[in-house]
Amino acid sequence: MKKTILILSVLFLLISCGKSKKETILQGKVENEQIAIVSKIPGKIVQLLVKEGDFVKKGDTLAILDIPEVDAKKSQAEGAVISAKAQYSMAVKGATENQLKQLEAKKMGLKEQYEFAKKSITRLSNMLKDSLVSQQTFDETFAKYQGAQAQYNAVLAEIDEARKGARIEQQTMALGQQDRAYGALQEVETANKERYVIAPQDMSIETITLNLGELALPGYTLFNGYISNSTYFRFTIQESQLDKFKKGQERIVHVFYNKKEIKGIVSTIKQLGAYGNIATAYPDFEMQESLFEIKITPSNSEEAKDLITKATVTLTL
Numbered sequence: 001m002k003k004t005i006l007i008l009s010v011l012f013l014l015i016s017c018g019k020s021k022k023e024t025i026l027q028g029k030v031e032n033e034q035i036a037i038v039s040k041i042p043g044k045i046v047q048l049l050v051k052e053g054d055f056v057k058k059g060d061t062l063a064i065l066d067i068p069e070v071d072a073k074k075s076q077a078e079g080a081v082i083s084a085k086a087q088y089s090m091a092v093k094g095a096t097e098n099q100l101k102q103l104e105a106k107k108m109g110l111k112e113q114y115e116f117a118k119k120s121i122t123r124l125s126n127m128l129k130d131s132l133v134s135q136q137t138f139d140e141t142f143a144k145y146q147g148a149q150a151q152y153n154a155v156l157a158e159i160d161e162a163r164k165g166a167r168i169e170q171q172t173m174a175l176g177q178q179d180r181a182y183g184a185l186q187e188v189e190t191a192n193k194e195r196y197v198i199a200p201q202d203m204s205i206e207t208i209t210l211n212l213g214e215l216a217l218p219g220y221t222l223f224n225g226y227i228s229n230s231t232y233f234r235f236t237i238q239e240s241q242l243d244k245f246k247k248g249q250e251r252i253v254h255v256f257y258n259k260k261e262i263k264g265i266v267s268t269i270k271q272l273g274a275y276g277n278i279a280t281a282y283p284d285f286e287m288q289e290s291l292f293e294i295k296i297t298p299s300n301s302e303e304a305k306d307l308i309t310k311a312t313v314t315l316t317l
Contacts, residue, residue: 024316024317025314025315025316025317026235026237026241026314026315026316026317027235027312027313027314027315028233028234028235028236028253028294028312028313028314028315029233029234029310029311029312029313030231030233030255030304030307030308030309030310030311030312030313031231031232031233031234031309031310032226032227032230032231032232032309033226033227033230033232034224034225034226034227035200035201035203035224035225035226035227036221036223036224037062037197037199037200037221037222037223037224037225038218038219038220038221038222039065039194039197039216039217039218039219039220039222040194040218040219041065041067041070041191041194041195041218042067042215042216042217042218043065043066043067043195043215043216044065044066044213044214044215044216045063045064045065045066045210045211045212045213045214045215045216046064046065046066046212046213047063047064047212048062048063048208048211048212049061049062049063049064050062050063050205050208050223051205051208052205052206052207052208053204053205053206054204054205055202055203055204055205055228056199056202056203056204056205057199057202058199058200058201058202059198059199060198060199061196061197061198061199062197062198062199062205062222062223063196063197063222063223064195064196064197065194065195065196065197065216066195067191067192067194067195070188070191070192070195073188073191074185074188074189074192077181077184077185077187077188078185080181080184080185081178081181081182081185083181084174084177084178084180084181084182085178085181100159103155103158103159104159106155107152107155107156107159110148110151110152110155111152113148113151113152114145114148114149114151114152116148117141117144117145117147117148117149118145118148118149120141120144120145121138121141121142121145124137124138124141124142125138197222197223201227201228202227202228202229203225203226203227203228204225204226204228205223205224205225206224206225206226207223207224207225208222208223209221209222209223209224210222226309228305229301229305231298231301231304231305231307231309232264232267232295232296232297232298233253233262233264233295233296233297233298233313233315234293234294234295234296235293235294235296235315236272236291236292236293236294237291237292237294238289238290238291238292239289239290239291239292240289241317242269242292244317245266245269245294246266246269247266247267247268247269248265248266249265249266250263250264250265250266250299251263251264251265251266251296251315252264252315252316253296253298253313253314253315254313254314254315254316255307255311255313256311256312256313256314257308257311257312260303262298262299262300262303262304263298263299263300264296264297264298264299265296265297265299266294266295266296267295267296267297268293268294268295269292269293269294269295270292270293270295271290271291271292271293272290272291272292272293296315
């Protein structure tokens with residue numbers, strides 16, 4: 001009887017130890033920070049320069065879009081810039097050399113008329129005193145003198161304006177038109193650059209959502225991937241296990257498929273908002289307890305860079 005009791009006690013202890021050992025193993029997943037690359041303007045895909053599984057560097061071109069509307073607007077904007085520059089230059093510099101020559105010739109002719117009229121009015125003024133000419137003749141000659149003087153002064157002002165350029169208000173207006181033309185061209189050039197889909201950082205391409213010839217709409221995800229050197233381990237625990245973790249704590253993570261052990265640091269402890277976000281494949285949690293996510297970052301990123309995303313890892317509590 002005693003022997004039977006002893007055997008049962010040993011079996012109970014073995015079963016209890018087995019249960020305890022099983023409960024101390026926490027299961028999690030290998031994770032990488034994800035990144036999605038979207039198109040900013042609509043365009044048809046004319047070139048795909050990468051394929052799924054490729055590793056790309058920051059700045060690499062992933063795809064090229066055909067955007068005919070941008071090409072047409074660029075030609076229009078370039079023409080507007082040329083026209084606006086010419087208008088502003090003319091407003092600032094004034095008349096051309098040939099125009100100035102014409103004005104100078106006009107000034108010389110009007111100057112001769114003015115000087116002749118001036119001499120005439122001087123002579124008639126003396127003759128009027130001696131009653132040699134009538135008052136009407138003098139008045140007619142004086143009117144011609146005033147007209148010649150006005151025309152001469154007008155051409156002098158015209159030459160001065162031609163040399164100095166247009167009024168400051170006209171120059172400001174021309175400058176504004178030039179700046180607006182440059183702004184439109186810059187906007188088109190910025191849109192033109194968006195035909196090239198560029199990798200924002202080092203990453204691996206996991207999925208490509210469109211094929212050649214398909215239309216990419218603004219905001220549509222073209223590529224999904226994982227950021228380089230962003231591997232971490234994610235575990236889900238229940239509230240009663242929180243006392244076993246604290247930020248900055250060093251833990252050893254066991255990778256199931258290659259039997260590696262990797263040292264890591266507990267970097268994040270946060271509550272899970274949804275039951276579907278748990279990392280354990282076969283959860284056995286008390287549902288009245290809150291669930292928390294533990295993020296462990298490898299101490300040496302080189303040891304974890306080739307790990308397969310979503311692979312199973314374990315942690316001994």
